[in-house]
Amino acid sequence: MFDILMYLFENYVHSEMEVVVDHDELTDELTRAGFHEQEIGKALAWLERLADLQDSQDHPYLTQAAPVASFRAYTPEEQARLDVQCRGFLLYLEQIGVLDFATREMVIDRVMELDTPQFMLEDLKWVILMVLFNVPGHEDAYSQMEDLLFEEPEGLLH
Structure with a gap:
């Protein structure tokens, strides 16, 4: 799973390429790159959860000052x-x-x-x-x- 995250980060984010937003296209690309579908699903869920962390309503520690x-x-x-x-x-x-x-x-x-x-x-x-x-x-x-x-x-x- 971490390898997929690294692949996505290096190929889309770090290279400043436009991010593919279509879930199916991204899954197909990752499959062609040699990743297994189960691991792809886990990696995409990890990224979705990262995006969800920005919603402070779900995570009260993000709205509190230390x-x-x-x-x-x-x-x-x-x-x-x-x-x-x-x-x-x-x-x-x-x-x-x-x-x-x-x-x-x-x-x-x-x-x-x-x-x-x-x-x-x-x-x-x-x-x-x-x-x-x-x-x-x-x-x-x-x-x-x-x-x-x-x-x-x-x-x-x-």
Whole structure:
């Protein structure tokens, strides 16, 4: 499923091609690209749920401001999916202003809905990029995250 999401993001969103809105055409294209129909359905449902997260009536945490000195406690299921490195990266992005309370929760929601046996930091970065792309008013955060994702380290690595 994650491979399909990456395919869609790279071929439509990131390449700035016009997004195909017809569900059947998109399913046919993904089938021709070699993806299985069951996984295509899961990926499209994941994207629909991402779009639904923008509706604050269904998600009260998106309408509430986080307390200034708040702390995010992760459930055991979230800890199993998001290792220490991933959770640290989310905290870092909040500290530098790429994520806020609402977008962090949207990212965690989307990560927990992924049907993937292994989840790594690089995967998290792509989910964050997808979420930020789909949230109006977060263009600067998207650009900053894009820079973080694609920047090459400078100097010698030790």
